Amino acid sequence: MKKRRLITSALPYVNNIPHLGNLIQVLSADVFARYCRLAGYETLYICGTDEYGTATETKAREEGITPKELCTRYYTIHKDIYDWFNISFDKFGRTSTDEQTEIVQSIFLKLYENGYINEQEIEQLYSEESDMFLADRYVRGTCPHCGYTEARGDQCENCGKVLDPSDLVDPRSALDNSRPVMRKTRHLYINLPAILPKLEAWMKEASVSGRWAHNALQMTHSWIRDGLKERSITRDLKWGIPVPLEAFAGKVFYVWFDAPIGYISITATHTSDWESWWRNPDNVELFQFIGKDNIPFHTVIFPSSLLGTHEQWTMLHHMSSTEYLNYESGKFSKSMGIGVFGNDAQETGIPADVWRFYMFYNRPETSDAVFTWDDFQEKTNGELIGNLSNLVNRTLTFVSRYYEGSMPQGAGSNPTFWAEVAEREAKITEFFEWAQLRSAFRAVFALSSLGNRHFQAGEPWKTRETDPDATAALLADLVYLVRDIAILIEPFLPETARRIAVFLGIEELTWSMLGTSEGITAVGRPEVLFRKLEDGQIKDLRERFSGSQADRAAAAKMDETFASSVRLVAARITDVKRHEKADKLFVEQIDDGSGAERQIVSGLVGFYEPEELVGKTVIVVDNLKPAKLRGELSQGMLLAAENEDRSIVEVLFLNDVEPGTQILLEGIDRTLEDPPVIDVDTFFSIPIEARQSVVRVADRPLTANGRQITTERVADGSVG
RNA sequence: GGCGGCGUAGCUCAGGUGGUAGAGCAAACGGCUCAUAUCCGUUCGGUCGGGGGUUCAAGUCCCUCCGCCGCUACCA
The missing domain is CATH 2.40.50.140 (Nucleic acid-binding proteins)
Incomplete structure (x- = not known):
């Protein structure tokens, strides 16, 4: 009995529009989820926007709308982008829901009952005018270090020093300009060091059985070594989840505490049976797809929150953390608008599957990778079209032309050929099992290349009349190889796989068909799968999305x-x-x-x-x-x-x-x-x-x- | 300056636990024509950033230097 697979990709913060570098995680989890479904696992893929916190509250305030309204606006943008890329979420939700409130509060209360929550009294600035405590960044004043008069309470934008709002000379409220007063406030802290023994015991086993990547383990260990301390989990904010303790009325949880719990609550908005996924460690394996900057949250903080409840939870099994994708000569940058963003990709007229192709062909799996337009063109034309697409096209065209579209009947399949194919397919499946997506993808292209060689070596265009029996057998083998390739690429290129399936008259592709030679009776005349990327087109795109062009203009003036x-x-x-x-x-x-x-x-x-x-x-x-x-x-x-x-x-x-x-x-x-x-x-x-x-x-x-x-x-x- | 990451063929990248350097593309040549001037084959190409050390044996471990990236600092 196969285990069920629960898959998540890191929740994007709601008011960031994702660029190609950010999209990798969501796409990776999508490929894995699609694989799992085809391979017969009961699968659930969950993601959504992370919405609470000061950033959205501030931005909403600036725009004069409610945080929820702002989030809804951005949520739609996210959803449109992911839809366009054909991400097969079972649920793409959001964290500002009743379910989130309920689950976060209940987890918190368990931690509280178990003695992992401490409180500390600190002094913070309070606006009597607005009748509220001021979040760090809502306090402005003069920086005690450099004298900058517009310093924010969390950090001086001038000298860069991290500040406590109470450090500011001459503080004032950024909301109403009144002079805030110091008032005592209490905050709650999660005692991570107290949970550490449990965490380490769990991690020792999980990291081995889940085959955590070497660098993820190292990052986690060093994080524990020099950073593990009690962390404050509450804030005096409005846009967040209320702390369910009377003494803490008016306070909310800090985003980093509630965000990972979003995985659970979003599941709960999808199905009332969410506990069968999240509280079922014996039957469910949790796969999480994240960026490398996010590792400690998923290996330390989130697991600690769950372990501290002393209850059963489905905990992280395998973690796939991608490295960074860089752009041309530099980095993708949201603030500077450098790179290709999700909505840009749509406007290029290049189909989603081509983007998906390149993202996985060059997935930053073991080290940072670079997106360049030249490489994008070269790989698309050479591999996607020249290799894979061409095999499909030449095979199906040949059959539909010389066999009037009916399946060639010959002397039976070639056992040597299929032994080789089976071996490669087994290897590809193994890559998929551990989310080594790039390796899996490349191996599919190698298999396609094998098909091209097989076609070439068989020379059916010559033997068609001299040895029709053998030729028909060869073509039948090739058609079934094309079918197998359609299955293998479905997770990566779902639209393309579907089109190939249509040519072959197959309703549904499944992993169990791999290596079999039955089920196809007729072959339709194929249409071309992809159009080549032309030099001029690429040149235009490079200029249109070029950061260096902006740099040149800036240098000139x-x-x-x-x-x-x-x-x-x-x-x-x-x-x-x-x-x-x-x-x-x-x-x-x-x-x-x-x-x-x-x-x-x-x-x-x-x-x-x-x-x-x-x-x-x-x-x-x-x-x-x-x-x-x-x-x-x-x-x-x-x-x-x-x-x-x-x-x-x-x-x-x-x-x-x-x-x-x-x-x-x-x-x-x-x-x-x-x-x-x-x-x-x-x-x-x-x-x-x-x-x-x-x-x-x-x-x-x-x-x-x-x-x-x-x-x-x-x-x-x-x-x- | 400190901490972390990286530096493998012209380009983009692979290379658990050390055992005579790999792929694709590009380049050169040859072949084929079913296929989106596509496909197949052959060749060329690297003292694995430099130097030192451990070892019978190092791209792979240790030290050091150089260069690039990120964070950071008594940078300026």
Whole structure:
């Protein structure tokens, strides 16, 4: 009796539109689920959007709609994309449901009864105006580290320091601008260390029987080694699941606690019999498909939550974690809009099966992989069309042309050929069993290639009249091989498999048909399965979705960007001290002409002595967000040129330039009066270089009082 | 600087527990014509990032250096 298989793919966060890199997990689980169904396992594939949490609450607030409305909007986008890719979910649900509330609360209460939940009292900011505790990111104020006035309570966007909202100087509510007060609040923590012995006992066995990947195990172990502590599971938010304790009314669970439980609750929205899946470890195997960044949640946090209930749950059996898919020369990036997104794929006019083909042919199974348009074209034309599609086409065309579409009747099948096929099919099945999808897929193409060789070696176009009996037998073998290939690719290319089945007059493909030679009586004239990807088409797509094109455009106007975002001024160094707690840093007092005191920190120890700097006039980035370097405030940054190996660092000194003078780009002589505050990354995104001893941005030299700024020792190098 | 990952043929990638380097594509040549100028065969091609070590034997283990990516820092 085969076990039932419960399959999940990581729940995508609702307000992210998935790109090809994200789609891999959902597609992988789909292939596995389709395989399991064909192979006769009772299968359930569950996924859905993860909806609770501050991110959606904030975004909904900004747009003036309810979080639920926002989620519904995005849920539809997700669903459309997955539908287009033919993902065969048994249920694609969402986490904002009554079932989720009920199950999360009951799991929590079990943990609570079993003593794995602790509470701690902390002080948090509270808005009396809005009558609510403020989530970390709803508090704004002045960063205690760098002085940035718009710092958020969770993290200062300026200096990047992780903050506690209570650290903020002069805090205010981002909702109503009122001044929040400190108020005591209590939060609940799950005691993961207390559950650890159970977790380890379970993991020791599960990781072996489920054949967890080496890297997943290693990641889990290191996570346990240096990170396992009590984790807070509640928040003072509205958009979430209420904590079912009177003393905690008004609080909700933190998303990471409830999200994995979404797998269970979504099942519950699909069938009232959900416990037969999730509370049935003896008969159900759980396969989870995730990205490599998600491993600890599925190996530690979620299992711990379940183990802590002291009840029976269906726990993770096999985990398939994919690596990253990169795009052309870089990474897929949601924030920067780089790459191909789910909705883009639809608009290319390229069928879903072709996308699916390439995603699996090049699935990032054991290491990161790269999506390139050239490779996409090459693999599609060469393998999908030249190899597999061609075998189908040449075989079926031959039969329908020379045998009027009826199944050739010959001297019986070739046992040597079928022995080889059977061996390969067994291997492919084994790959499928452990979700080694890419290996399985490639092996199918190798099998197809074998078919092409068999066809070629048999030369039926020659023997058709000289030895009709043998020729008919050969063709019959090939037709059944085509049928087998249709079965084997169904999980990957469902639409294509269905079309081949139609040519062969087969209603339903199943794994048990593999290797058999019966059931087909007639062959229809096949239509071409795929159109080749043309050079011009690929070129257009590459340009349309090219990040580098945007980069080129940006580079072309880099000087403009610089002129409108970076303000450089001359400043005189009045004092230099060694930083007491740092080996490489000087702390300089400077006069920037404004009369105000100003301090900057520079990593010049070893390159300059203090007396070489005092009294000199240097160039300072004026509108850089202040930062604290090893405890000392740095309000700006001085410019220095360095050669390639950083063996020479040359501070850019100015002669006869008054402090406060703005440094300009030649040809763009406009001063910047009210510059935006920029962070270091923004600053460094615009390269300043020394070329032939002239300091430039793009090709424009920097000038002070109309004179070009030059270097003495570093003729060519970068400036920062 | 620290932690993690990676570096295998022109390209995209395979290579549990160490035992004479693999696939596909690209390139060159030849063959075939049933098939979407497709298919089949042959050849070419790598001191497995550099160096050192352990071993009878290392792409595979250890050390070190270099380069790239991610996170991070007294980067700037």
